[in-house]
Amino acid sequence: MKRKLAFLWNCIRRDRKHLCHLLLIGICDIGLALLIVGITKHLIDVASGNSVGVLWKQITLLLACMLLSVLLRGLFSRYTVWLHNELRNRLIEHFFTLLLRARWLDMKKFHSGDIMSRMEQDTDGVVNLLVVSFPQFVLTFLKLCGALVYLYIMDGRLAVVLALLVPVVLLLSKLYFKKMRSFSRLLKKQWSEVCQFFQEIVQNREVMKALMAEPACDCKLSHLQVGFTHTVNLQNRFAFYSNLVVMLGFVVGYLITFSWGLYRLENGTLTFGALMAFLQLVTMIQGPSLGLAQLVPGIIVSYTAIERLKELEDLQMETPCRFSLFKGVESIEFRNVSFRYRDGKALLNELNWSFERGKMYALTGRTGCGKTTILRLLLGFINPDAGSIHINGNGRQTNIDAGTRINFAYVPQDYALLSGSIRDNLNWGKPQVTDEELIDVLEQAGAGFVFGLPEGLDTRLNERGEGLSGGQMQRLAIARALLAPGEVLLLDEFTSALDSDTERMIIALLKKQVEHRIIIIVSHKRAVMDACDCVYQL
Template sequence: MQIKEYILWLWKTTKGVRATMACNTIFGILHVGTSIFFIWTSKHLIDIATGKSEGPFVLFVCIIVVCVVLQQLLSAVIKRQESLTETKLANRLRHSLFIHIMKGPLTSSENIHTGDIINRLEKDVNIVANLLSHVIPSGCVTSIRMFAAFIFLLSLDIRLAGIILLIMPVTLLSSKRHIHKMRKLTENIRITDSHIQIYLQDNLQHRTLISALSATNLASQRLFSLQNILYRQIKCRTDFYIFSRTMVQSGFAAGHTTAFLWGVFCLWQGTVTFGTVTAFIQLANQVQQPIVKLGNHIMAFIHTFTSVERLNGLATLKTEKQDTPIKLGNMPGIRLENVYFSYPNDDRNIIENFSHNFIPGSLTAILGKSGTGKSTLLHLLAALLIPQKGNIILYDRKQEAVASPQTRCNIVYVPQGNTLLNGTIRDNLLLGKPDASDEELHDALIVSAADFVYELPQGLNTPCRELGTGLSEGQAQRIAIARGLLHTGGILLLDEPTASLDKDTERILLDRLTESVLDKTIIIVTHKQSTAQFCTHIVNI
């Protein structure tokens, strides 16, 4: 991304919170005004106390107290608003990216590991939210603070102001080489951090396999190696950052020392009052401290540049065309005409010149060896994948429609394996039909031979932990089928629904499906001849 694209991306992200950011900046400016006024008041108060000038001593004391109280109140308001703005920004950005990814086609994010996606949605989103809610408003306020303090110092002593200006290490902060190197170091750290997230997620999800292979020590060693790489990268960036910060703080120390010695010298010469000397020191701090702070803000911008690029990588993933759903009548059919399909970056056709008509109300078994494209065919029927050639058409007695995300409302797809989400059994069932009654849930569980749920101690409220822990593969699969039956689509796609079932349970499930599900066109991918025998049609791939 170029700088212009980077700024434009950040600007779009602030939509909805720009007014709040502006208010935070205004509160910050008020805080600056209060601080400068405090310095002016303290100067006069000291001069009154030392007899160098006259004025209402009590009034100036009251003003000092009011300034301190106002600064504390404004600081509290600013901190509160920054925290709420950061949370709101992070939630909105994370939500929009989540929806964008979920609306993408099946192959849109296949080159990005889910661990990497989660890492971006968590850490990179938080970095960007912090920049927009805190760093940018604070940077504006800091610049104004530095400018206002310099003007005040200029009005007191033009020579000291000139010296302070010369000491400012602006060239170091704006060094192109400095920015480029920090950005590269940050980019490497974020990539390694994602690799660690991916590794942790993979190993935790498959810890049973790793334990069974006695590979826990190997997994631990590999994690240790990744963490060492991250440690060295952070050490390198930290050393470079500390060197740069030390240079800036050296300029700050030089400016502070210069202001102090200059004030002592002028006081010795009798050209200034003691109150003016204290103003010199305070104003020098007000000029120098913002320089250090702006240096930190520049570092934050550099760090965020990498995060913006990583999030933009998610935001630019392709999405499916969103349009009005095309709802066909009950029990539609689906026809394939000379369909070809191959995955991206793969010249081999998984599906080649395939034609078949799944007539309305039919019960069809799709048989074939592993790797022949049976599951891919179901993805094509559900428009989760789009063929390179040929047509897939859904039809009823009145209309036809080419398979697309808009026709997916007619499809009920039950994938192979455990697809239960974290939550209760009831939560998983309601994903198929959010407003389903207990009676409808009961009927779906009966048809799918999942009525064992009512024998569990907590029944429908039994928790389904990560990857369905606590339930067998067969139990989880039957609950998933019940969830699919609750959906209103007229075409039911089942991918290996009996793979984890014994013969008796398989027969019960197929008997109930064939007897009860009379309003759907059913297509079953299976490798079992016993399952195919229940079907009215068989397609061999």
């Protein structure tokens, strides 16, 4: 619990002042509500002859208080919306930055659909807790206390009787909390499964259509939704009966107050104005009590959201390193490097390899032997279990880590193009790039087809580069890598989507670049291996 509270305190650290302002507005409104009860009592007593006063002055004062209350509530609502948006944006930015800087192996534990669910729904849950539920809890508690104190001044015995009902409500809320928390956890898990399945099917829709698997997809989604709906129905049924018990308690409280007021009115110990004040105060007591009970589901959802976001918050970050850019990388050396993934067999065992400037290298071997793992080690995504990897240049030697990643330009097997223009995608390699540089690098990568497109560099691409052929997307990915500052070029099956003519052209272009680079290629193709100066077999 302490860790969760510390997490919330940290989330709100830049907005604590604004939260205090929000609470201050709410407290002023509570004060006005109690003042309105007093004015209404006095106004009725003046009208019925039980008190002395000027009627029009009391009506004017009542109207002024009501108008001010309306103004405060409007201000409270507007301030809440503004603070909600500010805090939500800040939390999303925080977790976005955190996820980008988390260790690669730790991130592999989470499905991308589950991460999106946490980023969208759970951040909303935490923001609602801090900006909506917490202020409402504080203000309803203060309103409850204020109404009980006012009622105690008017009739101590009635106030004590009603006050005894509050612990009963809180006890029921505690039991309710435990049960609803288990429902909330299950619902979050089931909804994440729906999001994961939906995302995977949409991303692989061509494969599903080719397999004629649409009916099976419909069936699977329906099955997931049926499970989610069943849990929602169980939760609603439990909430219905729980709220019914609480409401019956409030009805009993109102009847006690009304009966006691009529008894005192009949005996002449209570004025009609005081009776109306009684009923108003009871409403002010029951309203906050019901409000506290109704806040419980939202708090439970938020509590579960905190637990899920805390799992992301607890991700291990990459060790902070200063970027170490080598102008003139001479070589990269593997010295007795061994590596295995968690709970897996050893992939690499005491590798002793060397990569030198001005040469092209091919990494080949059976599927799953560790070729892509070599690239991850070079990029500093993972660290060797034993041995070391050094990058040499500028008369110095440095261990490979996140800080040396800037020396590498990477072309993944799946291209990794984003929605946006071709220019936007190339700018990821070098943000401040000129059109002349773009034209030059596109020619180097054999991507001159861009100049034949109607909008050229400003041609819009869909998600994952859809709108271009596989070969065109691959060449754009190579062009983006050539723009990056790193002199070591890593290509993972980069010719997989290229025809033989384009493959030969790209290899020839890379050979022209190799004088000032180290080029490492993962490939099974004989043409690629024949073009390389050295082939490492895994």
